[in-house]
Amino acid sequence: MAQLSSLSAEIETLSQVLSLVEAFRAFDSDNNGLIDAQELGGLLGSLGYNPSEEDINTVMQEANTNREGLLSISEFLEMNTKDLGIGGLKDILKRGIEELEFQGEDLVTGEDLYEVVENNGIDLSRDECHDIIASMDGDGDGVISFEDFKLIAFVCARGGANPVQWPT
Numbered sequence: 001m002a003q004l005s006s007l008s009a010e011i012e013t014l015s016q017v018l019s020l021v022e023a024f025r026a027f028d029s030d031n032n033g034l035i036d037a038q039e040l041g042g043l044l045g046s047l048g049y050n051p052s053e054e055d056i057n058t059v060m061q062e063a064n065t066n067r068e069g070l071l072s073i074s075e076f077l078e079m080n081t082k083d084l085g086i087g088g089l090k091d092i093l094k095r096g097i098e099e100l101e102f103q104g105e106d107l108v109t110g111e112d113l114y115e116v117v118e119n120n121g122i123d124l125s126r127d128e129c130h131d132i133i134a135s136m137d138g139d140g141d142g143v144i145s146f147e148d149f150k151l152i153a154f155v156c157a158r159g160g161a162n163p164v165q166w167p168t
Helices: 004-027 037-046 053-063 073-080 089-103 110-119 126-136 146-157
Strands: 107-109 143-145
Touching: 004 037, 004 073, 004 089, 004 126, 004 146, 037 053, 053 073, 073 146, 089 110, 089 146, 107 110, 107 126, 107 146, 110 126, 126 143, 126 146, 143 146
Parallel strands: none
Antiparallel strands: 107 143
16 A cells, blocks of 8 residues: 555645646636636636736746747646646556556546556555545546546656656
8 A cells, every 4th residue: 555644645736736727627718728818817816816917927928838828728737836746646647647548548437547556566555546536536426537637647747757748
C-alpha cells in the first residue's frame, strides 16, 4: 500500500485541480475550452481574487502562449499549477493515461485504475484506486471521462523523462 499520509495529500491535489477545471468550465460560456479576458476576470473573482483590468491583461499576456487572445483550459491550468507536483502518483497516473488510452477507454472507474496498477505490479489497493478516481469525479458518480482523467492526471504528473502531451 502507498504511504497513507502521502497518498492523502496527493489525492487532495487531484481534487484541487478538479476544482480549477470546474471553475474554468463554469466561465467558458460557449463551452469551447477557451475563455476571453472578461471571462477570466469573472473566473478569478470566483476564486477569491479581485483583479484589476490591468492584472487580467497581464495574466492573459503571460498565460496565453499561442497569443490568440483566448486562454485555453490547458493554459489556465498551467498558469495555476506551475509548482504543483505529486510524488508516488506521478508514475501511476502516467501509466494510467498510456494504458487506458491504448485500450480506447471513454470512461474511467476506480476498477479500471486498479486493473492498471495491478497489471503493473504497483502497490495500491482497490479502495485507494477508487479514492483517486473519486478525487477527480466532479459529480460523484464514480466515473469520469477519459479526457477529464487525462487532463487532470497530466497537470499533476507532468514532467519526467517521458512527459505526456497536453490533451487537446
